[in-house]
Amino acid sequence: MSDRYKGSCLCGQVRFEAAEFKEHIAHCHCSMCRKFHGATFGTLAQVKSLTWLSGQEILKDYVAPNGTIRTFCSHCGSSIGFRSKNNSFDQMELALGLFDDNLPVSMDAHIYTEYKANWVQINDDLVQYPEGRE
Template sequence: MGERTGSCLCGGIEFTVTPGSDKVGACHCNMCRKVAAGPFMTIGCDSDFRVTTGEDMLGVFVSSDWAERGFCKGCGSPLFWRLRDGSMMQLSVNSLDDPGTLTFDHEVFIDHKPDYYSFAQKTHQMTEAEVLAAFAEGKSS
């Protein structure tokens, strides 16, 4: 995948990123659903995220002992979730200007998904316990 551009809703933050793959995931954990008003749809980009406009508009909220979330201070758009040590970053796929051809591939914290929505696609699904075990082993989906 080549370099992509993206921004927040108000345009106060613009960025470039080269996603690590074309695989989109959805997180159903309680925090992600509150941040995104539904499942948080992301694509892995790790350390390649670079703010090109509006670095001063980028807010970071420490959401747990090990993770933090980036957002626009102006419009509140959620932009990413990352491990605090910088070893993993998931970008909001909906913040990309042109996501191109992507594949909805996996869902995490599936045991936290409310019953009132579901996706038509078949995906690889992981429970909270499976996700935490994968992190402990140093893997991600």
């Protein structure tokens, strides 16, 4: 059996565990990720075997004009995850900052750098994509 990694929102009411992170993980600089996370970029990853331990009933969704769905804790406002249009709840990419454990992941790119904040300088050697990976 693979390792399980636990995570939670700021207030602790939403708790989950997951295993196996997808291979490609990027820092997303699109304006929606920046606003959703209140940060320079959002870093999310798809996982396997996502299990909600508590709080699934207090999760709320925001559906953006482009159809993407951002899920958050309705109690503390923590950014929980992202889904592409037409993706199911089980296909949610989770915000890596929610995890309580050290994770076996490494970032491989910056995406949507065309939309990064003008005051941000990217000072690492990761590949930069002006749009998505395509």
